[in-house]
Amino acid sequence: MAAEEFYFYTKGMSVGYGGVPLIRDIELKVRRGEILTLIGPNGAGKTTILRSIIRQLSLIGGAVYLDGRDMSSFTGNELARRLSVVLTERVRPELMTCEDVVSTGRYPYTGRFGVLNDEDRKIVRESMELVHIQELKDRDFRQTSDGQKQRVMLARALCQQPTVLVLDEPTSFLDIRYKLEFLSVIQRMAKEKKLTVIMSLHELDLAERVSDRIACVRGDCIDRFGVPEEIFSGGYIPQLYGMTAGAYDELTGSLELEKMAGVPEVFVIAGCGLGTPVFRRLQREGVPFAAGILWENDLDYPAARALASRLIMEKPFRPFSEEKQMEAKALIDHCSRVICAPGLEQELEGSLAEDLKELILYAKERERHR
């Protein structure tokens, strides 16, 4: 694909401090209306890349192109009309209302003294409505919560009417409701207004869902760059973050703590997602356990893989093989307790469930003889 098709791209960009490159040969490409997210471990240099893109750090090598033009050729005002930012830097302006803060976004458009006209005020109002902060209009900015501040700063950035929006960990201070609202606004602006978004995120699950392209920053380079489907597969994420404990589920993005290794003391008969809370409870209590028999497409499967010290599984939609059933029964014999996931028995109907029913029956029989 020719580079010209991309609205924003970098060519051989190297970034760092004091002339020393920290990350080299960065090739990022994003089309108009797309969302590009940087992910990677703490201290990998996501913020350094973003600060270089917005010209707060001078590039050590290469170039950044915006709308086909080398970004270093823009004047401050030209760039301000095309690119706006939401940074992690704390802002404590004295005696400014939230509306005042949002209004500063109109700076590149106002005249010598920065007086807003009716059009400017309308845009300020619309931006505030977009992120639902109308009610904060007259509130002193310093007296708002971190989450509110973040939304005010987003409104400020939007009212600068950029074509490119750069955000550094925008969702860090937000609770889940506002995380989703915040990203929804960004997604809507990207699709409807063709806003190009470049941001860094810590929440991998959200990054996977909202991004059109993902760049993984690790070591001194962009380790991988591609669509989320490519990045969140093949066990790459634990490798990117150098995960040493616990497990990451690629499909849901959910995390599990480290499993209790050792000879299983408890056998959990699980399924339908009903076993997962049991697994987590046992992990908290430090009890090694075995689980089975699980179809590999069962909701409980990811958590069982992450937490069970022994797991007996079967290919999806198949009756349990003789061999697996024997293995499970032997394990039950060795465990001092068997837990059937609460509510599982009521779910068991149909011919496929017969094998599982039989296993439960076997366990009950054993318990009685113990």
Next chain:
Amino acid sequence: MKRNRYALIFLCLAVAVAVLLGANVCIGSVSIPLKEVLSILGEGSGSSVSAGIVLEIRLPRALAAAILGGGLALSGYLLQTFFHNPIAGPFILGISSGAKLVVALVMVYLLERAMQASSLLLIAAAFAGAMISMGFVLLMSKVLSHMATLIVSGVMIGYICTAITDFVVTFADDSDIVNLHNWSQGSFSGISWDNVAVMTVVIFLTSACVFLMSKSISAYQLGEAYAQNMGLNIKLFRALLVLLSSLLSACVTAFAGPVSFVGIAVPQIVKNLFHTSRPLLMIPASFLGGAAFCMFCDLLARTLFAPTELSISTVTAVFGAPVVIVILLRTRKEGM
């Protein structure tokens, strides 16, 4: 609604300036009724004793207090903006004292050779001194990010400069030294019409430049990173801010010596009167506030224990220091 409020405050400030200007001309060791003052001013000259007092002593002094007070308040406002620090000011950061030191050196040098220092030379000397102190403070601010430590370092620079100035003044042997001593304590006395003309030009030109920068200042209030993203040339802006604030406080020091607390207190009072920090309002309002405040303090300084005159800093400190304490208590509450 808001607009009416702002207009009303501006009106009050303007009235205060006018009333205080009148009071400063009328009140003194020789009381001259307003009617007579007006007739003297109407004629523009006069041979009577009263005319001499009004035209040669009180009027230039009152005008100087107004203009220099305005300049000082503005200088303080700029420094507060620059350092994002509500208790920054030219006096407390040692900038006035630096200016004082160089001016004292130049004056002593010239007095020994029986030469008269011109107003412009004094301003240039003060500016050089102010820039030296400012340089130190800027170096300090790179190392010390905490607002209190920065202020303390400024105060120390001020002490060092004052000590050297006192040393120089004590050992310079000349009869004019009495004058120099008064000046080095801060005083609006002995201002000539020539001085007033020069300070008017310098202060008003500088203030006009500051006013033209009000949009940039409003961007800078959000911090450097955001200001830069709004298209502001940060390096140029910071350099201009340092130059303009130093020039303003240098001009004040050249004519009236170091005047304490006006630079901190007035912008803060004005900010709270308007309940906003919009530079477009704050710049003219600080100027008017500083003018009124200095004329008020000078009036007290020369009338309270007449014929003995207090130094202007004594009076400004009485009113300014409590303001600083209130600010400190408040910023503590807001967790800065």
